Amino acid sequence: MLHILFVCTGNTCRSPMAEGLLRKLARERGIDVEVRSAGVSAISGTSISRHAAGILQDEGIDDRIVSSQLTGEAVHWADLVLTLTGGHKRHLLQYFPDAVNKTYTLKEYVHTQESVNADIRELDSLYADAELSISLGGEPSAADLQRIIEIRQRIPSFDISDPFGGSREDYELTAAEIRTALYSLLDKLESLRRL
Template sequence: MINVLFVCLGNICRSPMAESVFREVVRKRGYSGSFKIDSAGTAGYHIGKQPDRRTLEVLETHGLKTTHHGQKIDDELLSEADHIAVMDEANFEDVHNYLHKKLKRPPAPEKLFLIRDFDPEVRGVHEVPDPYYEPIEAFEEVYILLERSSEALLDHLIDLHQLEPDPERDEEE
């Protein structure tokens, strides 16, 4: 099972949305049995809390739900993750430093990366903007960025791990 962890600052806006979006992309393409998908924050501000109401609203608009509750990155989450998709440079740096200290070497690029590294519509460093202090429209824009990036990330992981779709694939779409 391939473990993918999505990370942002507080784990109530971007990363739980990324977790839900990627889970749905994986499900629709028939790879649910190949992945464990989770999310966490670099800060512990919202441990145990549900995602932001606007995150939940945007997910519901797109037919998605989540049962996720906020959690902070820790040794177990990071060591179990095969791939860590981070939303922005500041959180990338925090996770990179944490892993570098633990591993005694920098993490490999296939282990730690920005989610928008897989966005087919951008080149160079691009972040998923934090919508926390913004209106609902910013959350919708984040959804669009994450959906586009998730499709390309899944393509990459299928190739990297030479995955085949689940034999008893859920065809409901």
């Protein structure tokens, strides 16, 4: 069974919607996954937003999702960590650089253009090396920092919009964005399962 962890900021909007929707959609397709979510700045035990809860209820999802702070245990548990923005991914890799080979934004993980995917892999490696240098009391090389800038300038944004504080319509748009990415994720998981 594949363990998937979704990560956003407060774990009250985007990642709980992704968690609930993926659990339902995977079950409908017969794909065996276990799904959790967490937030880089979450207060554990907080209820998810009423609009996120309403969207999940409209989908027939009655999971009792409450927010969880991102922990090392959750990262270790996951086979695949999918963040909702590049900022969440960078934050996670700052604290858990050993998770670099299993951490992606949701949209980049399902992206299929190989040249962009190669840039993303190189960028992740450069970030992990920079964090390791800093944690050992050193500094990243000037060449590595320049390379990070070059790559970041050509990679498209893979962020899912943040509906926090917005209207029900804002949450619907974000849910649609997540749902589209989840369909691609399930397609990818099905093709990997056939290999």
